[in-house]
Amino acid sequence: MPELRKDPVLGRWIIISKERRKRPTDFPVEISTGSGGFCPLCPGNESFTPSEVLAYRDGHQPRNGPGWEVRVVPNKFPALVIEGDLSKEGVGLYDRMNGIGAHEVVIEGPDHEVTFADFSSAKKVLVFKAYKERIIDLEKDSRFKYVMVFKNHGKAAGASLEHSHSQLIALPILPRMIVSELDGARSHFKYKERCIFCDIIRQEIRQDERVVCQNDRFITITPFAPRTPFEMWVLPKRHASAYYSLDDADLHGLAEIFSESLQRLNRCIPNVPYNFVLHTDPLRSGGLEYYHWHFEIVPKLTSIAGFEWGSGFYINPLPPEEAALYLRESFGPTSEGAQSEKGTLG
């Protein structure tokens, strides 16, 4: 049984996933994505994954066979398990509970070679719709408080399989980042009676210095205090705290703005590894006036991601106004090559 543990000082929960336990020699310093080898996510290999919980396919084709456009399956090596009780307990100073939750893999398309960024917007709609449907389904389980949706693209961003996929984890606790966001947003609302994200959107549109692109329903900005070069946030223009409240037109707008944002990013830094994380409200919170769902897209540039993730402190060499300018103009690579001068910052 996996375990959830809370750091007694920071209040940060982590998952100890004993099912995925490894021996010291099982931690290669570099891991290969296994390009060219067998892929359990490809059509025809459905029997190598657990039975699907959702799939979009032609109505005449059987479950757990090929013919799907998007397929959601439980993770074969889940960080959390679906069956059991939470059994919360204290161990001296410490707090723990059983690692109850859902851990699912969203296989974003049948084609092994095509990355999410290169999907048509119509294909992206299906992926975003699958997130929505899975969140709505998982909300019914009262043990869960939050559903995290995230994508690791590229080896440096943590992807161990090449085939385009994202992941979804239903948690019995709120992740610390969301707790902090809710706290910050609540404080702002208490003082101003306005959603801080709505204020940010208004200010960004007015200043027009960090807007990457927008359509009727969505806007992509480089945030004022970004952790990495080319960090982007994708926000709905209309206030909404819950991701799953988006309607069909929203899904199309979201797919379109993701297509444009990722294409612009890839034209600035070809094949850049990145993570995106959905930030949405806690399950069953019933629509919050002070919170605003959004995606955060964080490119993983290994040359700068050193101690930062261990310390929570970030140094970013590129002002977001300049990143936005590059993204708006979508500069391609120049002839100056990819190697920069190296500073003494190690």
Add this chain to the structure above:
Amino acid sequence: MPELRKDPVLGRWIIISKERRKRPTDFPVEISTGSGGFCPLCPGNESFTPSEVLAYRDGHQPRNGPGWEVRVVPNKFPALVIEGDLSKEGVGLYDRMNGIGAHEVVIEGPDHEVTFADFSSAKKVLVFKAYKERIIDLEKDSRFKYVMVFKNHGKAAGASLEHSHSQLIALPILPRMIVSELDGARSHFKYKERCIFCDIIRQEIRQDERVVCQNDRFITITPFAPRTPFEMWVLPKRHASAYYSLDDADLHGLAEIFSESLQRLNRCIPNVPYNFVLHTDPLRSGGLEYYHWHFEIVPKLTSIAGFEWGSGFYINPLPPEEAALYLRESFGPTSEGAQSEKGTLG
């Protein structure tokens, strides 16, 4: 002038280091440590670094020449600059100030080939003493609120130069991680009138499940809720909130426990990249009853560090009790090889 910016929702400060600004093509996805090439940190190349602010060398040898054991120099490409005013200001919703601070490189030894882990304890003493002296000196500057000391070892942990070195950044703000730690520790103290870290040390010694090693003055544990496999904390057994309060005997005890802890880590995972970060109290806080300085050593295992640093949420496949057992017994690599089975967690 670099700039400090605060995320309006999270209160997280980041540095926009325009001096280190780059074009999109300057972000290589993989960066080489330049092994075998010219090294600006080696003896004889002192003129390639800014003038030293501290060095331990034979008294007869001139400044900025060879003969040193430890040498501290300003970073040639600093994230923050020492001269100027903070000029704090609001920009609509946002808060910013000038990026005033110090950014120094601690060159830990003259030998290019020897890693910090392999230093004798006597040599490590000089490094830890240099941290202490620099913090005491930087505290005199009333613009600074905190001194961060950290080390990136290995390419995957962000080191761009191979020669063993650590870094020190004096900041006009408190990093978010420290604010959170102080808040958590203060709450515990308010309720219990005890330092939470002292409580942790007592409980760890009593339980003896996560103790890696200890000596008279220090203890190394794998924390109850570690972010990564083999994460270790090194804490002074006697309560102290300020790192720079350590005396000569403490310096020796610290050097010895670091030697032992890193040797044990390297025997479990040879040449593992890692970061360590000093967590100490804010400058001029005058001795806090509720806070306790310590080092956090975080191995960088790229196979698991995916979206975690972007989301603040961690999945760790190795329980710290087992990590402690491996570290105590210091298993070497087995014949099973370094490649593990891969899960569908991407």
